[in-house]
Each structure stands twice: as structure tokens, then as C-alpha cells.
Amino acid sequence: MKANLMKIRFLIGILVIFLGIQLWGSCAEEVPSKGEQLYMAYCANCHGKQGEGLAALIPPLAKADYLIQHAEELPCMIRYGMSGPITVNGKEYNQPMLPLKQMTVEEIYEVSNYVLNSWGNEYRKLYQQEIELYLKRCAEKSSDK
Numbered sequence: 001m002k003a004n005l006m007k008i009r010f011l012i013g014i015l016v017i018f019l020g021i022q023l024w025g026s027c028a029e030e031v032p033s034k035g036e037q038l039y040m041a042y043c044a045n046c047h048g049k050q051g052e053g054l055a056a057l058i059p060p061l062a063k064a065d066y067l068i069q070h071a072e073e074l075p076c077m078i079r080y081g082m083s084g085p086i087t088v089n090g091k092e093y094n095q096p097m098l099p100l101k102q103m104t105v106e107e108i109y110e111v112s113n114y115v116l117n118s119w120g121n122e123y124r125k126l127y128q129q130e131i132e133l134y135l136k137r138c139a140e141k142s143s144d145k
């Protein structure tokens with residue numbers, strides 16, 4: 001009798017540990033990073049959830065040659081917008097991107113690193129201090145005009 005009870009207790013113990021691990025694993029997977037949350041809030045409407053772009057209107061970010069070649073300009077694109085024709089992966093786009101002035105430096109830092117390292121993109125990390133520097137430089141440029 002006693003031995004059976006021990007066995008049952010042991011099995012329940014194993015089950016609880018197993019369920020715990022499952023639960024913990026699924027929670028860890030489902031919480032998106034800060035950068036991803038910001039991307040979904042500020043960029044995905046136009047550029048698509050997977051950075052795929054929108055037909056001939058909005059260029060892709062996933063594996064976009066333009067993005068990787070202009071990675072250090074990304075913070076300024078986000079804060080000040082951009083306009084004029086550009087070529088992305090061999091296709092021309094020419095619709096203005098509006099500035100996202102409400103995004104803080106920290107948010108620009110998070111979202112930039114998310115975009116530069118998602119959907120097959122591989123770039124080095126941009127540091128928050130360098131982003132501040134880029135933003136300062138393009139602020140000076142835009143006040144020169």
C-alpha cells in the first residue's frame with residue numbers, strides 16, 4: 001500500500017514539474033521583445049508584419065539592400081521621414097514616409113536593432129550613443145536648410 005502511494009506521489013511530482021516547464025517555455029516564447037512591439041505599433045501597418053512591404057507603394061525591410069546600405073541613416077529616417085525616389089532590391093519606390101517624431105531615442109534604438117536583425121537581416125548592433133549622435137547630426141542638417 002505504502003509503496004503505491006509513494007509511486008503516485010512521485011508521478012504527480014513529475015507531472016507538476018513537467019507542466020511547469022511547459023508553461024514557462026510557452027510564456028518565454030510569447031512575450032515579444034520591445035523592438036518587436038514597437039515595430040508592430042509604428043511600422044507594421046505600412047511595411048508589413050514580416051517586413052514584406054506593400055506592393056509598389058511601400059518598400060520591404062526584410063532582406064532590403066537599401067536598408068543594409070543605409071543602416072546608419074535609419075534613426076534619421078524614422079525621426080525625420082524621407083521622400084524622393086529610391087531603389088530597393090531593384091524596384092523603384094517614390095512615396096513619402098512621414099516622420100515619427102513621437103518616438104524617443106530609446107524607442108528608435110530598440111526598433112532599429114529589431115529591424116536590422118529580423119526576417120533574414122543581419123547587421124551589427126547600433127548603440128544608443130551612436131544613435132543619439134546620428135540624430136543630432138541630422139537635426140543640425142535639417143535646421144541648416
Ligand code: HEC
Nearest residue numbers: 042043046059060064066067082083084093094095096097
Ligand atoms: C505611413 C507608412 C509608413 C510608416 C508608418 C513607416 N514607413 Fe518606412 N517607408 C514608407 C515609404 C512610403 C517609404 C519609401 C520612401 C521613399 O520612396 O522615399 C519608406 C521607406 C523606409 C525605409 C527605406 C527603404 C527600405 O525599404 O529599406 C526604411 C528603412 C523604413 N522605411 C523603415 C521604417 C521603420 C523602421 C518604420 C517604423 C519605425 C517605418 N519605416 C514606418 C512608409 C512608411
